[in-house]
Amino acid sequence: MRILQLLPELKVGGVERGTIDLSEYLVSQGHESAVVSGGGDLVKLLNQHGARHFKLPxxxxxxxxxxxxxxxxNIYNDFRPDIIHVRSRFPAWINFFALKQTSFKKPIxxxxxxxxxxxxxxxxSMSYADEIIAISKTVKDYIKKNYKIDLNNLHLIYRGCDIAQFNNSKPEDLWLDNWYKDFPQTQNKILLxxxxxxxxxxGIEDFLLLLxxxxxxxxxxxxxxxxxKNKERYYKSLLSLxxxxxxxxxxxxxxxxxxIANIYKISNIVFNLSSKPEPFGRTIIEAAACGTRVMGWDRGGVKESLEMxxxxxxxxxGDVKQLVNEIPKMLAEEAPQTIPEIFTKNHLVKATI
Known part of the structure; x- marks a missing residue:
């Protein structure tokens, strides 16, 4: 089969990482994989596993x-995908209108x-699909509440992390030496x-208040x-704080x-303190897979992850005082040794296929 994925860009991020992971698995299973995006550093990973990239803003x-x-x-008429996977709202609108006139059988x-x-x-535009994937129960409930869809076509597939990258093996000595050379202030400290x-x-303001x-x-x-660039003013306000x-x-x-995997590994606790409910909370999963204790607010996708x-x-x-009180208790707890299979890259790609 020919499978084509659409997203705004291929820079650092959870959506982008999931796109690469799925593309790599598709190629390994003998399918033709392509991605349409505005480009970015991760395009080279597509090239490495033999997928095509069409650069389009x-x-x-x-x-x-x-x-x-x-x-x-024109890209569709060239690649002739059997399946199109849209991962973002504006690309989904462009896809919706692009499929109005094509020279081949309409793809799924x-x-x-x-x-x-x-x-x-x-x-x-995200609901104009034959099948819909929700990345958490939180997102699934949101979809059911806000969109008129056939619930038989709605599927829950949690995001997954690559345990080949995120695992509890120790960082190499050379990495540690370079880290403590660059950041000597972190040595012999409990790292939050x-x-x-x-x-x-x-939630950076809450984190600074916690400290x-x-x-x-x-x-x-x-x-x-x-x-x-558009967050530089906000960053300066954080430095003032x-x-x-x-x-x-x-x-x-x-x-x-x-x-980032090594940073998780040298950390004693990794937090997710977002002021809005997270749809999933990938950092919690990644850090736990690295054998690091994790904490976060009791809501949204972060709650789902931490409950498991x-x-x-x-x-x-928002209870920073309670957060402070729980830190010593958390440090006394044994760190996680693994994560549930449903939070792994392997489960994600197989469930999606």
Whole structure:
């Protein structure tokens, strides 16, 4: 079969990683795989496993981008997919109109809802599919509430992490030496880590507030995450907050890291403190797979994940004081040794096929 996936870009992120994982598995099973996106660093991974990439700016949310309907239709007429898998709202709209006129049999359309979208009308494009995948029970409930679909075509498939990359093997000595050379302030500290993009809803303010309530002679905060250009002003406001709290030597912004698995492994606790309910909470799964304790707010996809990994890591939303109180208790708990099979890449790709 020929399977083509659509998403805005192939840069760092959970949606992007899932796209690569599925494409690699498809090729390994003898299928032809292709991806349409605006490009990015992960395109090279498609090339490595023999998939095709069609570069097309289908993620720009403006009327000018609608010109890509014709260009996408041309790609379809060239590749002639049997299945199209849409992973984002605006590309789904372009796909919807591109399929109005094609020179071959209409392919099966599958969509994956990766989020709890704030604009249901705009997001209706994701419901225009023959089969729909929800990445958590939280997302599945959201779909059932907001869209008129055939529930027989709605499927729950959790996101999965690659346990070949995220596992509890120890980081190499060379990596550790380089890490402590670059970040000597983290050595011999209990490391509390909040991974994720630097954006206003990831709970960074709560994390910084948390650090003001603990003994920072013992603890150090890590915040690995990419800062987009349009988030630079917000990032500067966080640095001002760090200064206000006198945390300059107690918390480290690491930037975007390709070695995030090793950062999980040297962390004592990894947190997810998003101010909005997470549709899934991939960082919780990845960190637990690396043998690291995990904590987060008691709601959304994070709650689902923690209930199956370690429910003691759940804390009522927004209760920073309770979060502080639970840290010593969590450190006394045994760290997870593995994650449920349903949270693995292997289960994800097989269930999707």
């Amino acid at each position: 289908i993620g720009s949310k403006n009327l000018k981008a609608l010109i890509q309907i014709k260009n996408l239709r 359309v599958i969509s994956t809802f990766h989020g709890l979208y704030s604009k249901p009308f705009y997001s209706k 880590t909040l991974p994720g993009r630097i954006t206003s809803w990831k 003001t309530h603990i003994d920072l002679n013992k603890y150090h905060g890590l915040i690995p995450g990419h800062v987009k 760090v200064k206000k709290y006198n945390l300059q030597s107690r918390v480290t912004f690491c930037g975007s890291r390709s070695d 990994i370690n429910p003691k890591g759940l804390v009522p939303f």
